[in-house]
Amino acid sequence: MSSSLKLADPSELAGQWQATLNAKDDSPETQALQDKPSNVCVINFQKNQTLGEGASCLSAWLDGKTAIGWFPEPDGIAITGNEGSKILFLSRQRDGAYKTTLRSGLVITLVRQAQQ
Numbered sequence: 001m002s003s004s005l006k007l008a009d010p011s012e013l014a015g016q017w018q019a020t021l022n023a024k025d026d027s028p029e030t031q032a033l034q035d036k037p038s039n040v041c042v043i044n045f046q047k048n049q050t051l052g053e054g055a056s057c058l059s060a061w062l063d064g065k066t067a068i069g070w071f072p073e074p075d076g077i078a079i080t081g082n083e084g085s086k087i088l089f090l091s092r093q094r095d096g097a098y099k100t101t102l103r104s105g106l107v108i109t110l111v112r113q114a115q116q
Helices: 028-034 055-059
Strands: 015-023 040-045 069-073 076-080 086-094 097-101 106-112
Touching: 040 055, 086 106
Parallel strands: none
Antiparallel strands: 015 040, 015 106, 069 076, 076 086, 086 097, 097 106
């Protein structure tokens, strides 16, 4: 049997997200010890599906690509570049948590921030 995935409404995903860049084999304890501004970004996913504050921080990890927007996919979130084309895909791990592995082998984890 196949299962269908529900496409999230963009309004459900809009808001603050924390992106963390780590080596693939880092444990949570190791990550906590090395967290510094260069490997943690807080990104504003705006309701109009553009990236607000934090987009330049995320872009710094993307080999010269500029992160401009985003859109939901049934199994994750796509990040788009200048022409609106997908430059990064983060697969859904659980509610409010997404992950991708870059060509360099580094891992980006995206976690929803608490609503205020």
